[in-house]
Amino acid sequence: MTKPSYGVLLVNLGTPCKPTPECVRCFLKDFLGDPRVVDLPRWQWKPILHGIILNTRPKRVAKAYQSIWSEQGSPLKVISMAQRDALAAKLKQQTGTDIPVQLGMTYCKPGMAEGLDKLKQAGVDKVVILPLFPQYSCSTTGAVVDGLAKIFAKQRALPEYRLIRDYHLEPSYIDALKTSVESHWAEHGRGQKLLMSFHGVPERYITEGDLYRDHCEATAKALASALGLSAEQWLLCFQSRFGKEPWLQPYTDETLEALPKQGTTKIDIISPAFSVDCLETLEELAIEGKKEFLDAGGESYNFVPCLNDNSDHIEMMAQLVTLNAGNWNGS
Ligand SMILES: C=CC1=C(C)c2cc3[nH]c(cc4nc(cc5[nH]c(cc1n2)c(C)c5CCC(=O)O)C(CCC(=O)O)=C4C)c(C)c3C=C
Numbered sequence: 001m002t003k004p005s006y007g008v009l010l011v012n013l014g015t016p017c018k019p020t021p022e023c024v025r026c027f028l029k030d031f032l033g034d035p036r037v038v039d040l041p042r043w044q045w046k047p048i049l050h051g052i053i054l055n056t057r058p059k060r061v062a063k064a065y066q067s068i069w070s071e072q073g074s075p076l077k078v079i080s081m082a083q084r085d086a087l088a089a090k091l092k093q094q095t096g097t098d099i100p101v102q103l104g105m106t107y108c109k110p111g112m113a114e115g116l117d118k119l120k121q122a123g124v125d126k127v128v129i130l131p132l133f134p135q136y137s138c139s140t141t142g143a144v145v146d147g148l149a150k151i152f153a154k155q156r157a158l159p160e161y162r163l164i165r166d167y168h169l170e171p172s173y174i175d176a177l178k179t180s181v182e183s184h185w186a187e188h189g190r191g192q193k194l195l196m197s198f199h200g201v202p203e204r205y206i207t208e209g210d211l212y213r214d215h216c217e218a219t220a221k222a223l224a225s226a227l228g229l230s231a232e233q234w235l236l237c238f239q240s241r242f243g244k245e246p247w248l249q250p251y252t253d254e255t256l257e258a259l260p261k262q263g264t265t266k267i268d269i270i271s272p273a274f275s276v277d278c279l280e281t282l283e284e285l286a287i288e289g290k291k292e293f294l295d296a297g298g299e300s301y302n303f304v305p306c307l308n309d310n311s312d313h314i315e316m317m318a319q320l321v322t323l324n325a326g327n328w329n330g331s
């Protein structure tokens with residue numbers, strides 16, 4: 001059998017293995033313990049994390065996970081694995097060769113080390129690494145790079161690797177989002193405004209150099225323009241704030257509460273920063289966001305799912321991978 005010329009590591013954030021307070025605690029300990037995510041000095045953050053957050057948050061968040069859990073497990077992991085399989089099939093169809101694709105997550109299992117090991121066992125020493133965060137942030141893609149450095153620090157030989165830092169303006173990504181919104185409109189009708197709700201980060205990360213806000217704004221403008229929306233027909237907002245310092249604004253929850261009072265009672269909402277549906281979309285937007293909007297006087301609230309394993313999303317990943325593999329293709 002011919003050796004594959006390279007492999008692909010798809011990376012997503014991570015998720016608890018079970019929707020129980022114990023597993024959520026273990027996930028939050030790993031995730032919120034990463035200085036890329038919460039960058040406060042350790043002496044200040046560790047007592048808050050271990051003394052307060054890990055004792056109070058897991059019970060509440062486990063309930064939220066239970067409301068979205070599927071028979072196969074956490075949606076984030078289940079859909080990411082479907083993406084992995086679909087991408088491997090697409091690459092085989094396009095290149096005629098078996099290009100191994102593995103999933104690795106920054107936190108919890110399967111980890112990036114496990115994914116890289118499997119690629120090594122498949123015989124590849126060249127890897128395209130695709131973090132599934134379309135917009136770069138130090139708190140996501142930055143954390144992936146730190147995680148890789150920790151793994152590589154324990155190895156004598158390193159694979160050759162190419163990292164796709166972001167794809168926030170990739171035409172095939174914008175096109176896939178456009179198609180998804182248009183088919184949603186065709187099926188469910190169209191609201192007065194399209195809200196594009198991105199995961200937030202502390203505002204300070206941006207003033208200190210994170211590219212995230214610029215990337216979100218560029219994605220949002222490109223999508224609005226692809227859909228032919230005028231300035232009054234769409235809004236950019238940021239969800240999931242955490243802690244006391246200011247995060248990127250406008251906040252999604254405050255926007256949802258304010259819109260009906262301003263005469264916007266029918267909306268569609270999409271979350272382009274997430275490659276797969278997860279707690280932040282299925283619970284925070286599709287369940288809680290809807291309640292907030294309807295309670296504030298809204299009449300119609302339609303959540304547009306993430307691109308997940310849609311064929312044009314997988315096609316986009318295959319394009320990004322083969323482009324970045326460059327001279328590895330066929331080597
Ligand atoms: C505390 C700081 C946080 C930063 C900074 C942050 C950035 C960030 N996160 C995502 C994507 C996801 N976050 C998810 C869950 C989640 N995020 C935070 C906190 C920060 N995120 C917490 C505490 C949680 C867990 C839930 C909770 O306790 O409220 C998820 C979902 C995981 C799942 O299992 O479904 C994703 C995905 C991005 C893209 C981002 C910065 C750009």
Ligand SMILES: [Fe+2]
Nearest residue numbers: 017018023026
């Ligand atoms: Fe667990």
Ligand SMILES: [Fe+2]
Nearest residue numbers: 199200240280
């Ligand atoms: Fe998050």
